[in-house]
Amino acid sequence: MDPVIVVGAGPVGLTLALSLARYEVPVTVLDESPAEALGQEDRRLARTAVLRPETAALLDRLGCATAEGARWSAWRTMRRRSVVTRVPFAAPGDVVNSGGSGGPEEPGDSEDPGELEMLEAPGGDGTAGAPEDEVVTGGAAEPSPLHLPQHALTRELCAALAKEADVRIVHDSRLTILKQDSSGVTVHTRGDNGTVWRASYVIGCDGARSVVRKLLGARFPGRTAVERHAVAALRTELPWPGEAVLHRSPPRGREVTARPLPDGVWRLDWLLPPDGALVTPDALLEHVRDALSVWCGEVPAYDLLDTGVHAVHHRLARRWRSGRAFLAGDAAHLLGALGAQGLDEGLRDAENLAWKLALAWHHGASEALLDSYQAERRGAVAERLRAADRALPAVRDEGGWRAVRRTVVPGVVRGHDALLTDGHLGRGTQAGPPAYARTPLLPAAPPASSVLVGTDVGAPVADVPVTAPDGSDVWLRDRLGGDLLVVLVAPGTGVWERRHWLGAGLMPGLAAAVSALPMRAELLVAEGYPGAAAHTVLVVRPDGHLVAALEGVRPAELYACADAARGGAREAGRPQGEGEGAPDEATSEATANR
Structure with a gap:
């Protein structure tokens, strides 16, 4: 049987190839970049990946060393003490709760229900005081995420793949044509290694500008620049070695996070205003000095290693499967607001798809099994995006008077901090392990002997x-x-x-x-x-x-x-992969060249 072709040699494509190889499925990886670029990515320390414990464990099982990563021992959330705005919305004579103390007001304190009153923060003179902080410790039962440079992850995946005899990585190969039939897929590539390839299945892991997605004619709707962040990687000493930090309302900007990397390196991210204004080098240095001075009391010695600005987009492909072709990673989805991690979701795509394709390659598979990839993974990512859309206006203090009103509700700010913390730690609706409650890979009716346990059907099992x-x-x-x-x-x-x-x-x-x-x-x-x-x-x-x-x-x-x-038995007389129609050759070639 023909090998599986994976298009794109990024972390998602390489992880999928390695997973398939462990199932003894031959794989060809096609990548348009030159061989010397693989795993280098300019070795930018500002380009890092945060992997949840479950996806980090996946890499460990695949034999991918992640020793260059760092796990933080605790997550520290801080809020800057500052002037607080209180808005009494009750009618005159009603009792109103104070946003500062949470205690009752005396009737008649405010004659205008929309009046603004400025309250000084505790112990202050109206100016910002020392940051308040709260430490969240994961513990052994709740390991922290893994933070590592993306080029290091790519390099380690390549090292693991080098030991697999049935995996071939071909560089300088850009897809131009993709044509399907009842027994497989034919793809054409151009470049130094341009030729015609034959595959049993093709998976597009070729990023946000995916050629495979364009060849399949899959729409990619969504929102552009949902958030913008300035990033700096620097070597310095912070007061919390090995801990990650979330600082709300710092002296400059609305939010800054700091995550440790090995060798005393930290990655700092600042949430930027949504106006799209240019971030100059001087402005970025001011962000760095402001954050360090607040955290350390003065600006410590530091080496600025790398900087950058990146925008978070939210997009979701309409179709993730078309016959024998599939999409995974950034080719299928873009997300990342409120601590969500697109690469982490891409690795979950690879884990979900690998065992299903392996079963199909070795034994044949039903359409239900192959369709379940889109049903499960697209459904999980769609829920992430819906959760972000619901939470963003509150967490980012958008919404005009409704946002001002939230300042009088006790605990709301800490609730926002908890939501952001959950996103960064891989918990909750923003980043927790997905549960496939509506998967087609369940019995039509619960078995008569079904019992309840601590894990819901469709959710990841506990590690015992x-x-x-x-x-x-x-x-x-x-x-x-x-x-x-x-x-x-x-x-x-x-x-x-x-x-x-x-x-x-x-x-x-x-x-x-x-x-x-x-x-x-x-x-x-x-x-x-x-x-x-x-x-x-x-x-x-x-x-x-x-x-x-x-x-x-x-x-x-x-x-x-x-x-x-396993999705039930394969339908008798139906060719494997005869699901949704594939585009014809002429359409595919024209789309690829747009």
């Missing part, structure tokens, strides 16, 4: 210790990226040798049921799982999402869950 078939003790999430997982919750098995419990109780019947499933599965045993009673059986997809939790050994229901997870 398990015993593998060879008797080794591992973590559940370390077994992801391979087969379907079937986990028996059996308290007390840890005190017995494996040979004693392997043939006792539910194990023989469960082992027989697992061996008869319609897709390969691995049987694991756990001492416990959050919210699960003894003899609960968990069915977990290769990407870690829960398919079902069953009470006891129910072979027929277990089979139904596994069959749903």
